[in-house]
Amino acid sequence: NAGVMQNPRHLVRRRGQEARLRCSPMKGHSHVYWYRQLPEEGLKFMVYLQKENIIDESGMPKERFSAEFPKEGPSILRIQQVVRGDSAAYFCASSPETDTQYFGPGTRLTVL
Amino acid sequence: GESVGLHLPTLSVQEGDNSIINCAYSNSASDYFIWYKQESGKGPQFIIDIRSNMDKRQGQRVTVLLNKTVKHLSLQIAATQPGDSAVYFCAEASGAGSYQLTFGKGTKLSVIP
Numbered sequence: 001n002a003g004v005m006q007n008p009r010h011l012v013r014r015r016g017q018e019a020r021l022r023c024s025p026m027k028g029h030s031h032v033y034w035y036r037q038l039p040e041e042g043l044k045f046m047v048y049l050q051k052e053n054i055i056d057e058s059g060m061p062k063e064r065f066s067a068e069f070p071k072e073g074p075s076i077l078r079i080q081q082v083v084r085g086d087s088a089a090y091f092c093a094s095s096p097e098t099d100t101q102y103f104g105p106g107t108r109l110t111v112l
Numbered sequence: 113g114e115s116v117g118l119h120l121p122t123l124s125v126q127e128g129d130n131s132i133i134n135c136a137y138s139n140s141a142s143d144y145f146i147w148y149k150q151e152s153g154k155g156p157q158f159i160i161d162i163r164s165n166m167d168k169r170q171g172q173r174v175t176v177l178l179n180k181t182v183k184h185l186s187l188q189i190a191a192t193q194p195g196d197s198a199v200y201f202c203a204e205a206s207g208a209g210s211y212q213l214t215f216g217k218g219t220k221l222s223v224i225p
Contacts, residue, residue, distance in 0.1 A: 004155075033211070042201055042215030043156065056212065091155050100146070101213065103155035 002027065004094050004104035005074075012110045019079040019086070021107045025094030032075045033101055034060075034067060037089045049075060082111045124222045131192045133219045135185040135202035144205035146213070147176060147187045151198045159187070159200075189221075197223045 005024040013019050025032050030051055035043035045059040049069040060067065064082075069075040079086055089108050093101035125131045137145070143164040148156035160171045162178050162185075169176050175188040185202050199218040206212050 006155075031211070033213075035213070035215075040217070042203075042217050043213070045212050045214070048211055059212075095211075100158055100161060101211075102158060103148075105155045 004092055004102055006092050006104035006107050008107060009105060010108050010110070012112060013082050014112050015083055016081050019082050019109055019111075021077040021079075021090050021092075021109070023075040023077070023092030023094075023104060025075070025092075026102055029094035029096050029102075031095045031097065032069050033093045033095075034075075034077050035091045035093065035103075037091060037106070039088075043091060046077075079109075082109075084111045087111045121217070122220045122222070124224060125192050126224050127192060127194060129192055131187075131189040131196070131221060133187045133189075133200050133202075133221065135187075135216055137183050137185060137202075137204050139204060139206060139214075140180075140183060142204045142206055144210045145176070145178060145185050146203045146205070147174075147185075148201045148203060148215075149196075149198045150201060150218070156201060192221075192223050194223045194225055197221055 004026055007022050011019055032049045034046040036046055037043045047060045047067045048056040052071050064080045066078045087110050089106045091103050091106045093103045095101045146161040147159040149159050150156045160174050160176050162169045162176045167178055173190045177186045189196055199220050201215050201218045203213040203215045
């Protein structure tokens, strides 16, 4: 049973470009969570999704950030018009119910 | 505001010794706690969890202790091995359904061979 998959693992963008981060949950998991981690800090909750629904986006910046989890395909975290402050590691986690969350390897975003 | 924090930012132990990593939390309403291990360049790896109706839970070489009176959580690793070297995070689950994890800053464990 493959774990949570994230791609790309590393992403470099210039200021003003768009970043798309993908997450495929573990098989059988219908709950997806996104977290952001700054260097030497803990992870910060961003958003919680189920298939085709955003359940809680209280941790997500109001502008430029969006997330989706379509009926088919991976969950996408989208950051428009990236700025240097968006540079961080973005982790996706999944769970079968609102239970133990299993994390993917993360996408490290660098904004030049 | 509510927060989860760690007493010690770094911990060095001799291989074979036991390690104890501590965590303080401030949200007395939290009912679910998890320890994660994060190796360099990787995502957090689940180690062990505990619910607030328990004081202690044991896994393979690891034990989590929960003291609700002083809002303190600890992770004990028996016979620490070089492969245990990593950053350890405690996380507190809050929100409806206990899904929104709040992480502390982490403790870096270094095992001396």
